[in-house]
Amino acid sequence: MNNAILSPSEDLNYYFRSAFSVTCVIFGVDEKAIKVLVVKRQKEPYKGFYALPAGMVYPNDSIEERVDTIVKEVTGTSRFYKKQIRAFTDKSRHPLGRVISIGYYSFVNIAECNLQQGNLESESIWIDLKSVPELAFDHNEIVQAAKRRLLAKLSTQLAGFEMLSEKFTLKQLQEMYEAALGHELDKRNFRRKILSQDVIVETGELLTPWDESGKAPMLYKLNRELYDNRRAAGDHFEIF
Amino acid sequence: MNNAILSPSEDLNYYFRSAFSVTCVIFGVDEKAIKVLVVKRQKEPYKGFYALPAGMVYPNDSIEERVDTIVKEVTGTSRFYKKQIRAFTDKSRHPLGRVISIGYYSFVNIAECNLQQGNLESESIWIDLKSVPELAFDHNEIVQAAKRRLLAKLSTQLAGFEMLSEKFTLKQLQEMYEAALGHELDKRNFRRKILSQDVIVETGELLTPWDESGKAPMLYKLNRELYDNRRAAGDHFEIF
DNA sequence: ACAAAAGTGTTCCTATTACACCCATGG
DNA sequence: CCATGGGTGTAATAGGAACACTTTTGT
Numbered sequence: 290m291n292n293a294i295l296s297p298s299e300d301l302n303y304y305f306r307s308a309f310s311v312t313c314v315i316f317g318v319d320e321k322a323i324k325v326l327v328v329k330r331q332k333e334p335y336k337g338f339y340a341l342p343a344g345m346v347y348p349n350d351s352i353e354e355r356v357d358t359i360v361k362e363v364t365g366t367s368r369f370y371k372k373q374i375r376a377f378t379d380k381s382r383h384p385l386g387r388v389i390s391i392g393y394y395s396f397v398n399i400a401e402c403n404l405q406q407g408n409l410e411s412e413s414i415w416i417d418l419k420s421v422p423e424l425a426f427d428h429n430e431i432v433q434a435a436k437r438r439l440l441a442k443l444s445t446q447l448a449g450f451e452m453l454s455e456k457f458t459l460k461q462l463q464e465m466y467e468a469a470l471g472h473e474l475d476k477r478n479f480r481r482k483i484l485s486q487d488v489i490v491e492t493g494e495l496l497t498p499w500d501e502s503g504k505a506p507m508l509y510k511l512n513r514e515l516y517d518n519r520r521a522a523g524d525h526f527e528i529f
Numbered sequence: 530m531n532n533a534i535l536s537p538s539e540d541l542n543y544y545f546r547s548a549f550s551v552t553c554v555i556f557g558v559d560e561k562a563i564k565v566l567v568v569k570r571q572k573e574p575y576k577g578f579y580a581l582p583a584g585m586v587y588p589n590d591s592i593e594e595r596v597d598t599i600v601k602e603v604t605g606t607s608r609f610y611k612k613q614i615r616a617f618t619d620k621s622r623h624p625l626g627r628v629i630s631i632g633y634y635s636f637v638n639i640a641e642c643n644l645q646q647g648n649l650e651s652e653s654i655w656i657d658l659k660s661v662p663e664l665a666f667d668h669n670e671i672v673q674a675a676k677r678r679l680l681a682k683l684s685t686q687l688a689g690f691e692m693l694s695e696k697f698t699l700k701q702l703q704e705m706y707e708a709a710l711g712h713e714l715d716k717r718n719f720r721r722k723i724l725s726q727d728v729i730v731e732t733g734e735l736l737t738p739w740d741e742s743g744k745a746p747m748l749y750k751l752n753r754e755l756y757d758n759r760r761a762a763g764d765h766f767e768i769f
Numbered sequence: 770a771c772a773a774a775a776g777t778g779t780t781c782c783t784a785t786t787a788c789a790c791c792c793a794t795g796g
Numbered sequence: 797c798c799a800t801g802g803g804t805g806t807a808a809t810a811g812g813a814a815c816a817c818t819t820t821t822g823t
Contacts, residue, residue, distance in 0.1 A: 306548075308544035346547075720777085
């Protein structure tokens with residue numbers, strides 16, 4: 290294509306020949322590891338490859354709503370956090386034409402999910418973030434970018450509650466952090482630092498059922514209102 | 530438009546009716562303040578409003594190259610840093626159709642710039658980041674996002690050298706940081722912290738010409754190779 | 770000799786780290 | 797009563813913040 294030979298009117302129309310999609314990196318924590326949701330592709334291109342949940346977006350559809358729809362559809366839960374990573378714009382990233390994709394990362398609680406298993410449309414599994422296989426399109430690059438964002442978020446802020454149940458033990462929170470950071474943390478220092486932020490509060494309930502020996506641990510929850518207000522006021526809940 | 534009435538073949542084509550643009554938030558430092566480059570629009574829509582430098586992107590053009598072209602064209606320099614902010618995707622952000630814009634922020638040295646002044650195409654000025662007027666499209670939102678990124682970058686990392694000359698005094702570096710952070714810094718602590726990172730090195734030259742009284746200050750420069758290598762290795766040059 | 774800016778060390782204090790025992794519960 | 801995990805405090809250290817004077821140069 291040569292811009293110079295187009296007349297002004299052809300020119301303007303020519304801009305409106307691109308498409309965009311959204312691509313979701315959905316994170317959860319399980320077995321003390323960070324997992325990513327991938328879906329086996331049932332059709333070309335990249336048939337048989339695992340890929341991130343993604344979808345084309347119609348010109349008059351909202352991007353964010355499209356992401357919400359995809360995350361809900363594929364996980365079966367509507368309690369999740371999401372945030373845009375960036376646009377992925379390689380010219381050759383999609384074989385069907387110029388399709389730029391807006392990447393999002395998302396946190397869900399794996400225990401609350403109901404993956405659509407075994408139907409023709411999708412076969413989805415949680416894979417360990419440390420052993421992501423070769424994925425379709427540029428999805429490995431998107432996972433890498435998402436991983437950096439997850440790391441940056443959790444290593445500087447008190448966040449990621451959507452990967453736990455609404456009520457959680459401090460040990461579960463700590464294990465999520467250890468999985469994200471890739472190293473162990475001191476129990477006492479961790480509890481002190483978290484609780485000093487004043488937004489994680491006791492519920493008064495103990496974890497149940499409790500099969501282990503010893504005392505059942507206290508359940509805590511996020512004071513979401515205080516958290517959101519303080520974030521809106523610029524507080525970053527720095528913890529490391 | 531109603532997706533339900535489209536046949537599958539019409540359906541696929543329908544995706545390819547969007548356009549995208551790039552929008553650049555170009556930062557510089559001058560008079561101990563962070564400035565943003567804005568251009569007065571000579572045509573509709575938003576004729577007469579100030580806007581960020583931006584441009585539509587053809588379906589087969591590279592986004593990043595388009596950004597480079599725009600930044601060079603509007604500033605007249607080709608020494609700059611740039612990084613994607615995110616995609617701005619509001620359905621109604623552009624009156625001519627569905628145009629999502631990929632936002633970039635950029636650092637340039639204002640002293641090295643040659644703005645295209647007074648021609649019909651553009652009238653561009655540096656405005657203080659603290660007093661940005663109402664801009665065209667969703668450009669105020671893009672400036673806000675860019676400002677947060679600039680703050681995050683400079684307040685956690687040793688960065689922003691592209692806003693200074695290749696050789697700079699530590700005082701100039703400090704004043705850039707003070708402008709970005711919005712508060713003064715202790716000279717001795719600042720120098721200690723910066724130099725302890727080992728990537729800012731003396732050139733042996735003194736700043737010249739030197740009209741002030743007293744001793745002319747030492748010029749320093751970034752050891753770019755070491756800096757890039759250490760960044761590639763995951764070093765974040767945290768300084769605060 | 771004086772005015773103006775450059776350049777340099779030390780002390781104090783706060784924040785982070787490292788570390789070990791008692792308690793409650795269920796079998 | 798014993799095995800297991802939950803829950804708590806303190807001492808040592810390192811890093812950040814506060815702070816003032818001497819040196820150089822041009823007028």
